[in-house]
Amino acid sequence: xxxxxxxxxxxxxxxxxxxxxxxxxxxxxxxxxxxxxxxxxxxxxxxxxxxxxxxxxxxxxxxxxxxxxxxxxxxxxxxxxxxxxxxxxxxxxxxxxxxxxxxxxxxxxxxxxxxxxxxxxxxxxxxxxxxxxxxxxxxxxxxxxxxxxxxxxxxxxxxxxxxxxxxxxxxxxxxxxxxxxxxxxxxxxxxxxxxxxxxxxxxxxxxxxxxxxxxxxxxxxxxxxxxxxxxxxxxxxxxxxxxxxxxxxxxxxxxxxxxxxxxxxxxxxxxxxxxxxxx
Amino acid sequence: xxxxxxxxxxxxxxxxxxxxxxxxxxxxxxxxxxxxxxxxxxxxxxxxxxxxxxxxxxxxxxxxxxxxxxxxxxxxxxxxxxxxxxxxxxxxxxxxxxxxxxxxxxxxxxxxxxxxxxxxxxxxxxxxxxxxxxxxxxxxxxxxxxxxxxxxxxxxxxxxxxxxxxxxxxxxxxxxxxxxxxxxxxxxxxxxxxxxxxxxxxxxxxxxxxxxxxxxxxxxxxxxxxxxxxxxxxxxxxxxxxxxxxxxxxxxxxxxxxxxxxxxxxxxxxxxxxxxxxxxxxxxxxxxxxxxxxxxxxxxxxxxxxxxxxxxxxxxxxxxxxxxxxxxxxxxxxxxxxxxxx
Numbered sequence: 001x002x003x004x005x006x007x008x009x010x011x012x013x014x015x016x017x018x019x020x021x022x023x024x025x026x027x028x029x030x031x032x033x034x035x036x037x038x039x040x041x042x043x044x045x046x047x048x049x050x051x052x053x054x055x056x057x058x059x060x061x062x063x064x065x066x067x068x069x070x071x072x073x074x075x076x077x078x079x080x081x082x083x084x085x086x087x088x089x090x091x092x093x094x095x096x097x098x099x100x101x102x103x104x105x106x107x108x109x110x111x112x113x114x115x116x117x118x119x120x121x122x123x124x125x126x127x128x129x130x131x132x133x134x135x136x137x138x139x140x141x142x143x144x145x146x147x148x149x150x151x152x153x154x155x156x157x158x159x160x161x162x163x164x165x166x167x168x169x170x171x172x173x174x175x176x177x178x179x180x181x182x183x184x185x186x187x188x189x190x191x192x193x194x195x196x197x198x199x200x201x202x203x204x205x206x207x208x209x210x211x212x213x214x215x216x217x218x219x220x221x222x223x224x225x226x227x228x229x230x231x232x233x234x235x236x237x238x239x240x241x242x243x244x245x246x247x248x249x250x251x252x253x254x255x256x257x258x259x260x261x262x263x264x265x266x267x268x269x270x271x272x273x274x275x276x277x278x279x
Numbered sequence: 280x281x282x283x284x285x286x287x288x289x290x291x292x293x294x295x296x297x298x299x300x301x302x303x304x305x306x307x308x309x310x311x312x313x314x315x316x317x318x319x320x321x322x323x324x325x326x327x328x329x330x331x332x333x334x335x336x337x338x339x340x341x342x343x344x345x346x347x348x349x350x351x352x353x354x355x356x357x358x359x360x361x362x363x364x365x366x367x368x369x370x371x372x373x374x375x376x377x378x379x380x381x382x383x384x385x386x387x388x389x390x391x392x393x394x395x396x397x398x399x400x401x402x403x404x405x406x407x408x409x410x411x412x413x414x415x416x417x418x419x420x421x422x423x424x425x426x427x428x429x430x431x432x433x434x435x436x437x438x439x440x441x442x443x444x445x446x447x448x449x450x451x452x453x454x455x456x457x458x459x460x461x462x463x464x465x466x467x468x469x470x471x472x473x474x475x476x477x478x479x480x481x482x483x484x485x486x487x488x489x490x491x492x493x494x495x496x497x498x499x500x501x502x503x504x505x506x507x508x509x510x511x512x513x514x515x516x517x518x519x520x521x522x523x524x525x526x527x528x529x530x531x532x533x534x535x536x537x538x539x540x541x542x543x544x545x546x547x548x549x550x551x552x553x554x555x556x557x558x559x560x561x562x563x564x565x566x567x568x569x570x571x572x573x574x575x576x577x578x579x580x581x582x583x584x585x586x587x588x589x590x591x592x593x594x595x596x597x598x599x600x601x602x603x604x605x606x607x608x609x610x611x612x613x614x615x616x617x618x619x620x621x
Contacts, residue, residue: 113315114322117319117595118599119557122560122595126327126588127326128579129327129337129584129587130326202446209448210449216579216580229454233457233565237462240462247458250448254447254448255446259442262442
């Protein structure tokens with residue numbers, strides 16, 4: 001466990017953890033401190049900061065601060081579920097493709113090639129046209145577009161491990177494929193998974209937020225950071241806070257997650273190096 | 280292997296085989312691209328047509344009566360089987376007929392999609408070209424600068440700042456730039472509207488913020504990858520050999536490392552085209568720039584299935600084409616790959 005937390009010792013790892021903690025704090029505890037109701041106009045649209053509304057009001061005269069404090073939850077929940085779904089599918093397919101090297105393998109590789117041949121956003125836009133705007137479309141779409149890439153990473157990690165002695169020993173003991181995947185291979189590919197997870201989560205956030213920004217994800221009157229940027233763009237000269245606050249929070253979140261991912265990847269490179277030196 | 284006469288001089292034989300494998304590579308790469316595009320076209324068609332609710336009811340909205348929907352469905356030919364409509368759509372695309380927009384049908388007229396998107400395609404290409412022209416030299420310069428100073432402060436500054444920017448969504452970068460250059464400094468316009476038929480090139484001020492946003496979004500990633508490529512070549516045997524032979528460091532970087540890092544860099548630019556195109560969709564929407572990305576998002580918003588299908592396949596074809604071109608470029612840049620045994 002200590003090995004796995006080593007990334008937190010590097011500078012980028014620490015900075016990333018602080019940023020992530022800050023934004024998670026706003027999303028989790030923010031609503032407790034929201035001074036106003038979400039859908040209640042408290043003044044003229046796009047009025048500047050005042051004592052009643054420290055960040056001013058939005059396009060409908062609602063309190064920007066309250067909406068910012070509420071608007072982080074949807075980002076975490078939607079991107080989190082999408083990433084989890086992508087991993088649930090990708091893990092199974094990747095393990096099977098890497099270990100059994102059956103028909104699953106070429107199918108996975110070719111479908112990943114197809115999905116990587118055009119922008120992920122294009123896939124989501126086409127999907128929304130067919131299936132309509134809903135949270136389910138958004139989450140499933142983001143999960144599906146990422147699944148082959150997750151599976152590919154798991155596959156190559158599994159492939160590297162599947163010829164090792166402990167796997168051969170398990171096969172010789174007559175253990176089932178399911179048991180080998182779960183007990184022998186899975187614990188040994190946790191490293192690449194944890195490095196990829198941060199990257200994947202950032203990408204989910206970007207895709208979910210971009211669709212919300214287009215107005216094709218969450219629908220008004222939901223309070224969501226990306227949706228707020230989209231809604232309040234027209235009032236930039238009057239109250240820039242209504243765009244600036246959610247934009248800065250999304251930025252801090254994606255930067256934080258990315259820094260952590262980078263620190264994890266680096267700490268693994270180092271541990272590979274030290275293991276190599278010892279042997 | 281065995282089809283070459285054994286008496287041929289070895290030199291001729293290997294160059295012949297080399298030429299043949301090169302030709303095969305080109306042919307196979309193009310065939311794979313076409314196959315990918317075919318699968319993408321099926322995906323696009325399936326996602327928009329097979330799922331519940333069809334083009335007619337989608338474009339008319341919830342207030343339409345069943346009779347209206349039936350009438351439009353017949354008008355658009357939606358009462359025919361899906362496979363037949365797919366074949367017609369694909370056949371039309373291949374012969375240059377992009378079809379008619381669904382919202383055009385709903386308003387009682389036939390509006391060809393080609394007329395709707397011609398100017399917009401040109402505007403998007405202008406945007407993409409300008410960004411690429413700036414991106415390639417800047418990312419090569421920054422990437423090489425960081426790689427040759429690996430581990431030193433300049434490298435840290437470049438890698439850390441690119442790591443920060445690479446994770447930002449385009450619309451966040453763009454919104455922050457608008458706040459700085461429009462709200463605070465009043466220097467640049469927050470939207471890039473053009474009158475129909477006007478070219479973006481006549482209004483360079485309108486292009487500044489969209490180009491800056493896209494550069495910020497794409498530069499970070501490509502700089503990091505160029506850096507990685509140069510560092511890898513700097514570690515190779517021939518670079519070490521050249522340095523041991525006492526060649527000046529600058530000359531080693533220019534002659535050996537840079538030239539050999541160019542091939543991976545070209546490939547990176549090719550792979551980055553997906554991110555650039557995705558970014559263009561977002562940036563055009565953010566700045567209301569009349570390009571193909573803005574047109575696509577607008578078509579999605581009014582559920583014009585016909586237009587979405589056509590624009591989607593055009594964008595996918597563009598990405599696949601650029602990928603083929605860069606893959607072939609790489610093969611011509613790296614002699615080793617031409618022999619087919621590298």
